[in-house]
Amino acid sequence: MTDRDDDQDLAERFLDLWQDQINALATDPELARSLQPMLHLWAETMNAMSRGGVPPMPFPFMAGATHATGPAPTEPASDGRGGNLDELRDRIAVLEERLAALEAGAAGQGKRPASRAGGTRRRKD
Incomplete structure (x- = not known):
């Protein structure tokens, strides 16, 4: 039997x-x-689009997505962190500035700053 016959x-x-x-x-x-509602919606959508219109009803998963229900909130939602997020952003900005200064200084000397991950250095013996 050939490969073609096997294929x-x-x-x-x-x-x-x-x-x-x-x-x-x-x-x-x-x-x-289970497929009947989806196929019915698909058929209605295709019929409407073939006539240049829009589907006659929203998709079930989008029901209510275009408008909020209930009264509008009277106050903005609390982030529950007591302002720590703003402090964290400020600290990150300071660290980014320090890192940029270190990188600029190392670039001027033609070398990269030594990594201090882990906080330990090797001693030369």
Whole structure:
């Protein structure tokens, strides 16, 4: 048997398996019930778009997404951190400035600043 015959046999087996799966899905009443609302919405959407319109109803997952329900809040929401976020931003900005100054100084000397991760240095013996 040649490679071409093996490939042909494999392709036929694949298609047979695929057809069996499609037939099983086509006769599954639970799958049909679960797909029916989605296919109905899709058909209505395609009909509306083919006439140059918009879908007649919003998609179910978007229901209520265009407007807020209930009264508007009277005060802005608290971040629950007591202003620590602003302090953290300020500290990061200071660190970025220090890092930029260190990098600029090292670039002027033609070398990179020594890494001090872990806080330890090796001693020369």
